[in-house]
Amino acid sequence: MENNKLIRMDNMGIVVESLDNVIPFFIELGLKLEGRATIEGEWAGRVTGLGDQHVEIAMMVTPDGHSRLELSQFLSPTVVSDHRTAPVNSLGxxxxxxxxxxxxxxxxxxxKHGAQLVGEVVQYQDSYRLCYIRGAEGILIGLAEQLGNKR
Known part of the structure; x- marks a missing residue:
């Protein structure tokens, strides 16, 4: 049997235009702002491959404390691409x-916070009700409600 060294998934990151616009949306969803910081300098650029960078981040945490969403606003270098309008079947x-x-x-x-339903809320068997919505800045998120024996 293979010895798996993976410990956990630490967080998922999303680059945003404005932390001030996106944080309230995720707070309304139920995440808590765990912290906000500026990351800059050559050391950070060595991790991302972008060279000297200046990024403001906000770490959002789920109510159970197990999952985190890192929101990043790049002050420099400037954002070079925008994938938010790509169809959901786009690679990556x-x-x-x-x-x-x-x-x-x-x-x-x-x-009420500007989100738009992508399709509709649908039921998958007797297990879940699911939907995709575009939230603040067009960020795609999925919502799932477990049916039957909850939690």
Whole structure:
């Protein structure tokens, strides 16, 4: 049997135009702002391959404390590409899926914050109700409500 050295998934990162615009959306979803910081300098650029960079990050954490979403706003170098309008079947496309207690209530709350339902809320067998929404800045997120024996 192979000895797997993976410990956990630490976080998922999304580059945004404005942390101030996106943080309130994820707070409404139920994440908490764990911290906000500026990362800059040649050492950080060695990790990303971008050289000297200046990035403001916000770390959002789920209520259970197990999952984190790192939001990054690049101050320099400037953003060179935008994948938010690509179709969901594009290679390398990103989305984050969250489990919620009441999908209808959550969708209606997020729509009040500018979110748009991508398709519709659908039921998968007797297991889940699911949907995709475009949230703040057009970021694609998935919502899932577990049916039947919850938690």
């Amino acid at each position: 496309y990103l989305r984050v899926m969250f489990t919620v207690e009441d999908i209808d209530e959550m969708v209606s709350r997020l729509i």
